[in-house]
Amino acid sequence: MLGKNKRVTLLSYWTSRYLLTLIIGLLIISFISALWIRHTTLENRLEMMEFMAEEMVNRITDVSMPGIPPNERVPDFAEDRFRIQNINPSMYIVNTDGKVISSNLPLKQGEQRIFSQLISGKDEIETFTSSENNQKYYSVKKKIVIDDELIGWILMVESKDKLTMVKQEYGQLAILIVGLALLGWWAIYFLSRRLAHPIKQVAEAAKQVQSGNYEINLSDHIKEKEVYELVSSFKQMAGRLEQLEKTRTELLAGVTHELKTPVTSISGLLQAVNDDVVTEQEAEEFIRMALVETTKMKTMVGDLLAFNSFAVGAVPVEISRLDVDNFMKDFTTQWKVIQEQSDVVVKLQLLHKKVMISADLVRLQQIMTNLLTNAEQAISGIGEITISLSEKGQYVSVLVKDSGSGIRIGEQAFIFERFFRGENKKYGIRGLGLGLPLSKMMAQSIKGDLYLVESTEKGTCFELLLLKEG
Structure with a gap:
């Protein structure tokens, strides 16, 4: 249980897991690369053996050596051009019967029989397994033809282990893999540290906020x-x-x-x-x-x-069908009658056509009362309130704009927070700061919404969205 609930840092978590993934990936790449190096090394050395065999054939069949019988034109096996780096293959010149005429190494027991089998095969490159040491060998053979007459064969034989043996390439591969591992580890450590630093700062700040700072x-x-x-x-x-x-x-x-x-x-x-x-x-x-x-x-x-x-x-909300123009005309008329202050003029801009909305009559009256009351309180002395109706997709937009002093920029983000009261109202007008939050809740309860459009020194504008019927 303790192990499961143990917490580790983001830096340690990502660095350790990335490094483990990187090492596993590099080991797989190393294994595949080693197999590829062995394969390409084998192919390259077999091609070199073929080239050496061709060179020996050309030396024996050289027409620039008149007076020397072909069977006496034996190349010098000690020459550098008949050697391959890191390996020294067995090279034989045999006649058409498979008998060895010349070689660079002493003939071993049982090899004569193998040569007879090799020259009888169809392929220039063949493989066989030695009965002496149970190793696999590759052989390359080339015909010796003079005046369209086959007089013998060049045979080059080497074990698979020596043909695929590489040291320098493996060393270079190891250096490359270790270098990539170190570079990858450093990169993920740097990136994880860069990512973890701001997150750690946020975590520390969260503790600071939790303590009340x-x-x-x-x-x-x-x-x-x-x-x-x-x-x-x-x-x-x-x-x-x-x-x-x-x-x-x-x-x-x-x-x-x-x-x-x-x-x-x-x-x-x-x-x-x-x-x-x-x-x-x-x-x-x-x-x-x-x-x-x-x-x-x-x-x-x-x-x-x-x-x-x-x-x-x-x-509970009781939704009913309302003609928005008729509702606004009736409501503004009633609201003007009950207002004691006569210096505020209310202007109404209607749709001038029948548009039905789905709303709760009582809640809608409460929302409009709150908006107009706030607008009136924002106006000091003579001013005006404009109510503008327009269609906005599936909604009817009701803009309530006043010519008051506006809401302070720093307070605009909090006007829909419960119990929030701006400095202009806090000491001048009684209330609990629930008017706008309650109005927004009521608007959302009838599938509409209430927003602050803008507020400047020249006035404030709110938008009430009311859902059309159907």
């Missing part, structure tokens, strides 16, 4: 695309975790503050009425103010409950 320092100078994407994604994740940690820390204080304020107000107002500090008309005004604060607190608690319900998928 988000100030990580990872290099961006990485050539490998996949490793760069890993490091870059981790840095972005660490940044988001840091922001979410701050949001989580602020959440308790924010929720406590937002709920404490109306509770304190309600308690103070009711205490004043109960203690007869205020009477009659003032008491009625205090009770009305307490009811307003109660409504605000009820709304915040309702947002929390609704968000949790959508987060766990516990809220």
Whole structure:
């Protein structure tokens, strides 16, 4: 069990396994190369023996040696041209009966019979096994012909072991294989180390983040695309975790503050009425103010409950067919009526044709209410909100654009995070930061979606996608 669960470094893992694979591969290559060297060496030396036999035939049949009988034109076997490097084959001149006329080595017992068999064969190169030492031999024979008359044979004989014996080539092969092994090991070690270094840094950074320290320092100078994407994604994740940690820390204080304020107000107002500090008309005004604060607190608690319900998928969605133009006209009319602020102008750009969508009427009203409320809060004084409808493939696109001050660039990536509130809203407007996250969840629950298109100093634009019917 301990062996199975043992962890090794990436550098050790890849280097050791690559080296083992490399050694096995090189051993196979070495074996095949050795067989190929033996084969080519055998062929080359047999060709050289054929050449030497031809040379001896030419020497014996040389017409430039008049007056010397052919059987006396015996070449000097001691000449260098009748020797092959590293081997010294047995060379014989035999007559048509197989009797040896001349040789460079003493004739061994039983060889005379073998020669008779060799000259009777059809092939110039033949093999036979010696009964004396049980070794395999190769023989090369050439005819000696003068004036179209066969007068004898040249026979060259050597054992297979000597013909295939190589030393220098094996040494060179060994040097080559060892060199390739060292070069391959160094290459994989270098590459594995280069790959493991940034991964090790990311692992150390992950431990740092785990301990609560988000100030990580990872290099961006990485050539490998996949490793760069890993490091870059981790840095972005660490940044988001840091922001979410701050949001989580602020959440308790924010929720406590937002709920404490109306509770304190309600308690103070009711205490004043109960203690007869205020009477009659003032008491009625205090009770009305307490009811307003109660409504605000009820709304915040309702947002929390609704968000949790959508987060766990516990809220049923009732899909119905809606004419998007009619819905938008009715909704904007109702929304304008209930707004106290009259300095904001709402402009509506419709499709001007009947396009049906599949949506939950109540959820769609909640989404549009949140978007228009946020847009109104972003506008300080006189401004306008534009609602533009257009067809976008299988969706209807609803753009909600305001002329407010916009969202800070550093905050734009977190606006759909639960409980996140920007600096512009944190101290100026009450709320829990659930409006946009809840709206996105509701949009996705009716098979649509909600996006931030852009936000600048001139305003913010959100896009709501609604699925067409069919």
